[in-house]
Amino acid sequence: MVKLRIVAIAALAFGAAVVVGPPVGPSPAAAQQASVGDDPTKPLVYVFSLDAQDGAKAIDDGEAPFLASLVRGEQGARATYYKQSRGIMVSETNPNHTAMATGAYGKSSGISGNTFAVYDQAAKQNCPNEGGSTEPGRPMITSGESSTCLQAESFFAALKRLSPETVTAGIFGKPKLGRIFATKRIDPAVYDADHLWAPCEQASDDPPYCRNVLIDPVQRYTDDNIVMDEIIRTVDEGVPADGALRRPNLTFVNFPDIDQTGHVTGAGPAYTTQIGRTDQQLRRFVEHQKEKGLWGRTVVFFTSDHSMDSTTPTPGRGLQSAFGDDAGAVEIVLNGSVDMVYLKDRDRPDRDALLARLRQKALATGFADEALYRLPNAADGGVANTLDGVHPGWNIAGERTGDLFVTSKPGVAFGDGVPGELNPLPGNHGAPTTLDTTLAIVSGGGQVVQQTIDGLLGPRFDDT
Ligand SMILES: [Zn+2]
Incomplete structure (x- = not known):
């Protein structure tokens, strides 16, 4: 039998609403800003994964009005919008974030699902044991949430290998993504990413890069506002890299709130409202880049891992x-x-x-x-x-x-x-009906062509 990870999700669905962990402290002195290392000839690239955001609702329907305005080329932006973007199967968080960071599909990335099974003995050592059997030839069930379970090379490792002067950061509202991407492939003494950030889970195995911020008590995710606080902090203060504080050139971010709301309420009005709330964080980021004079060098991949389906809880669906x-x-x-x-x-x-x-x-x-x-x-x-x-x-x-x-x-x-x-859960994903994602590449300078790329939908949504 499968270990019951979903039981914790159930508590969330039925109204747990308190938060644990200390409040966020004040940001360190602005005086540090002057000393942030930054090569002004290099772009500042961000991959913003808006977890579970349906791109059609956000952009075509205008539920994320600020993002939609960027896609139209307003706000001094230019944008290439992939109107029919699709995620990969399984349309779950972990395989799709892995695909974003590695370019690998589920058959070869090592992360074939949010939960899956492994058979070989090496994999049983490298992946967390969550049930099944560790006997030779038998399947062991795992979340895959360990950097050693990931098989494909991420862009953090590739950049450290090929372009070590490029500064990278991973900022994850979901701690599990930190666990997957905290690889040490190039130098076993340090993470491949120059900077990692995720909320601490108040657990004995919290990693050294986690921070004590507000988390929900069930899933132990933080919220989009706190995630954006950290992005802006890295812009203003830099991150430790090569013995100095330097502004990241590539920052990979997960925003968890749209997904959280969708699981608890389904793909209805509350989910749509949350798309609009998260959109305010995107506005906050762009306005900050403009104030700092950095917007012209900024390129953002606005994307998502899957969408959401309303799934009426019904017994006997096994x-x-x-x-x-x-x-x-x-x-x-x-x-x-x-x-x-x-x-x-x-x-x-x-x-x-x-x-x-x-x-x-x-x-x-x-x-x-x-x-x-x-x-x-x-x-x-x-x-x-x-x-x-x-x-x-x-x-x-x-x-x-x-x-x-x-x-x-x-x-x-x-x-x-x-x-x-x-x-x-009233909202769920995983099947082909939730493959619809968001993908718009937006630049504040001239790096991106202003265009919308449409596509033809196949009957099973697998043509893109
Ligand atoms: Zn997700």
């Missing part, structure tokens, strides 16, 4: 019960509106027949949309019902992906691992 007598042969790993099903023994002689039965049982539930094999199945159409055969654009069929990959219909989230198979 594959565990649907699989009946076959359930004991597999580990079912929940990713919102995707269930990844891993064989406990991938070498069993009847694997194709077993997986074919599981596929039929999944599709018979009525709430599963697609059920596809990781590998060709000689007992059921060969390559016909495989991930690569049906969705070659997903690039998800790697070692760390489930042997059967099941997506839910829109409006449904799976409940595997939850009592009553009842996923309590």
Whole structure:
């Protein structure tokens, strides 16, 4: 059975509202500003991941009016807007942020889901153990939330290797992203990023780069305002790099509030309102860059990892019960509106027949949309019902992906691992219906061409 990470989310959904941790302290003296190192010939690049922001709502519908104005080329900006941008499968936070930072799909990045399973013994050492089995050949379940579980090289490591004078920063409202990107690949003594920041979780294993700021008591994420405080602090004061305080050239940021609101309320009015609130933080950033005379060198990738689906909590939305007598042969790993099903023994002689039965049982539930094999199945159409055969654009069929990959219909989230198979969250994501993301590249100078790039939507949203 899957470890019940979702139970904590449930408490959030049902109204936990207090905060823990000390309030934010005053910013250090502005006198430091004069000593910030900065090469004025270099651009200042930001990747702002607006977690769970649906780009169509934010920009096309104007729910993020400031961002929409940037996209139109106002505010002294020029923008290239990718109107049909899509994330990668699984449309969850960790695989998509990993794709942003590495360029790798889920089949090879090492982070195939927010939760997944690994089989080889090295991976069991490198990834956090959250259930399953550590015996050879058996699947161990993991969040993947460790820098040693990440397989692809991030831009932090690549820049440290190729361009060590480029100053990099990672500022994450979600501590788990700090855990994934706190790699030390180039020099084992230091992080690949020059500066890392995430809220402390008041836990014994809090990393040295975390800061005591307000967090929600369940997920232990901080809020977008505090994230922007830290971005502005790094602009004004710089970050330690090469023995001096220097302004970052590349800053990767996660803003958690839109996602938090969406999970608790669904994709309705409160979610839309939060898109507008987060937009105020984007305005705050651009106005700050203008005041500092830095806007002309600033380039921002406004993006997101997935969108949000309203998923009415309903009992019995699990594959565990649907699989009946076959359930004991597999580990079912929940990713919102995707269930990844891993064989406990991938070498069993009847694997194709077993997986074919599981596929039929999944599709018979009525709430599963697609059920596809990781590998060709000689007992059921060969390559016909495989991930690569049906969705070659997903690039998800790697070692760390489930042997059967099941997506839910829109409006449904799976409940595997939850009592009553009842996923309590009114908002969820993971399936192809939540692949819609945001992508607009905006510059305050002339670095970006003013244009909108449209695309053609395929029936399964996998053409871009
Ligand atoms: Zn997310």
